[in-house]
Amino acid sequence: MPPRILVVDDEAPMRELLRIILEAEGYHVAEASTLSEAHAQLHRNRFDLVVCDIYLPDGNGLELIRTARQNNQETPFVVITAHTTPAQAITALREGAVDYLSKPFDVEVLKAVVGKHLAPAAPQPVAFFGFLGQAPSLWPILQRLPQVARSDATVLITGESGTGKELLARAIHAASPRAAAPFVPVNCGALPEPLLESELFGHARGAFTGAVREKKGLFLEAHGGTLFLDEVGELPLTMQVKLLRALQERRIRPVGDNREIEVDVRIIAATNRDLEKLLKEGQFREDLYYRLNVIHLHVPPLRERREDIPELARHFVSRACNRLKLPTKQIHRDVMAVLENYPWPGNVRELENIMERAVALEPSSVITLSALPTTLLGQGEMAPSSGPVRLPEGGLDVEAHLHELRREYMRQALARTGGVQKEAAKLLRMSYRAFRYHVAKYKLVED
Template identity: 45%
Template sequence: MSKAPAQALIVDDEADIRELLEITLLRMGLGIRAAGTVREARALLAEHHFELCLTDMRLPDGNGIELVSHIQKKHPGLPVAVITAYGSAQAAVESLKAGAFDFVSKPIDLTQLRKLVDTALKLKRESAAGDGGLLGNTPVIEALRALIDRLARSQAPVHITGESGTGKELVARLIHTRSPRADAPFVPVNCGAIPAELMESEFFGHLKGSFTGATRDKAGLFQAAEGGTLFLDEVGDLPLHMQVKLLRALQERAVRPVGGETEVAVNVRVISATHKDLSQLLALGTFRQDLYYRLNVIEVRTPSLRERRDDIPLLTQAILVRLARSNGLPVTPTLDAAALARLCEHPFPGNVRELENVLERAVTLSDGGSILACDLQLRGDCVARSVAAPAAAPAAIGNDLEGQMEDIERRAIVEALATARYNKTRAAALLGMSFRSLRYRIKKLNIE
């Protein structure tokens, strides 16, 4: 017995638009039911199961936003796309915020419509699995995971904010890999790393001979991400002239290569990120307001490590396992209780990236064994105690000032050597001096 075709609901009060949509979707093998009002659409939704809904924005008894909101509440697994008037960017943004997974503008481009339908049908088959590297059990991480899953079902532009080192690119990748675009490319680009004079060519491509050095046609980042996701990291670093061109590409869903006379349609989802405050850049006039609202349809904030301290033990263990594997260590290094406690109380201004760097250094200093608090080399640890403790001890004030200073220095070096298990390289690091300088002082002070 052949499988029943997927069913689509078309909601539009214009007969010619409804007929165009029906013919297109029928040719794609879908079953069709149509409604001309919000009321009729709700009745059909209550009686039948659909894989996709296409609704016009303006309806006789309401609008598409109302229907999108109704579907989100009553049929949350149903992808719904909104048909908007030409150039109605605000309506498109409102529909995406309401929960629509995408929109299509009039006059309807059938190629774009078919891609939209294919994406919607994939949404019904997608299921997210695993945490994808987003480790943690704290409420802020659980909430972030849930938001990622919802965003993966949408085609809305997403803007990710957060401090450096909080995993903004990881969040963007998870949105991509859990979406129907997962089989297409994920193309990350650091906007601050591209020279201003090369930006247009890098983003949109160029034709042979379009400028000196253009010896062949070259596809841009938008073309490279066709069907997938383009991740614009540090988007706040874009110069104003590129902001204008990027805005047009997002609005028209097309790019014009340097030296080209026609635009090339692109099917790309854009996710942007920055550690800067874009609202401040708006006030300074260095970031366009229209581009800001186009990129920031949905905002995601990645939490700092200070907001999720209870996740530090879990993150630490995962990082140590990875470091042991990459360094070829026979066993995974472990932290003693004092070292773990020190990590959990550290403010981590560099967030997870700083935690990774601290542990990588500690693994190197510990020679792959147990990691002590001193091996972490966090501010205020070990070095300060090694040097300050002798100074705090009572000492007789005499005429032999140089001898007393040597005694203090000798005790500090001996304590550092003992802490470092007599590894001179580690002891030098703890004392904040070079290996050569430590070796000279050991010889000068006759330390065995």
């Protein structure tokens, strides 16, 4: 749908002129001749921009801006008037106008001003208490995070290994009313059942061989805060029963003890397994599943959120440099293109490890291809699909060879898609941004 603009001016010829100019640019235009008409239009409809005269028959156009701001409307206002003084311009901008034009105005200047304020803003990386992301595939999570954090409901986070499920859980805790209390993680798949029960619920002295003293369990450690149950899909069925009872009753019974202890914890669980499939196979209890799955957040794999790779890579490089007390290193654009092009089977965790390795191995202030592992370069570039790879007797310039391979595959992809770069990028599993960069680098459009 085209952007909607409201034109407010008491002169009919001026409104008509503005309508003709703006509709020719593809905008949808509505009109108002008075302040009251403009108020009514803004009350009934949503506009992407308002072009407003200051002097109107029933009041000052700046009142329209004040009212909009008081009603928390963020619609940008461009003020146009024949009575221009520096004081008026300053006043209009202070009231919240984004620009100021004087009559008679240059048509091209008007188009430029309107276009500037209606151009889609580049998405900014969201850092929700340490959880970074801006990709459209993350929006369903990012939009809900503030409400999820304020709630005390149980959360189930799903996603492949390494996607940042624990980081998301920590972000929810940090933004919650429980932030001052502990965040206690436990890996449900890392401990055998007897030890896991003792870890979660604690044990009494003498409960079993080696229990020489009473132990406080992780439920009590997290009292008032958040208990993060990672890899909850690995829980044995008998432990699932005991966990379900603790969640329902909000009480725990330490191993070997007859006492029941009240606990106040919020549960966030995570798994990389398909719990619904485990339900059908009888490996996960249905009642526990519904107890955990009150709020479900699915973290997409990194290959589905390639827009986040540059910001995440820079974040990991900066963090590694700070830890090693080094000046922050930059990332060469060829390296960034490889990062954006790699399938990332290990997801965000793999990216973090590779950037930390690159910081340690790169002697210069800019991370270059030589600091990346060969496995990354082999899959980041399009390798031959068949036949053995043989090194010529006299050797070769591997960087030039890889670049030539990429250029040839890109040329063929463009030919196959009739020059449509987005479709060609999909054929090569490349991000559109990386594809455009190499199209310009190799002058493929000219070809």
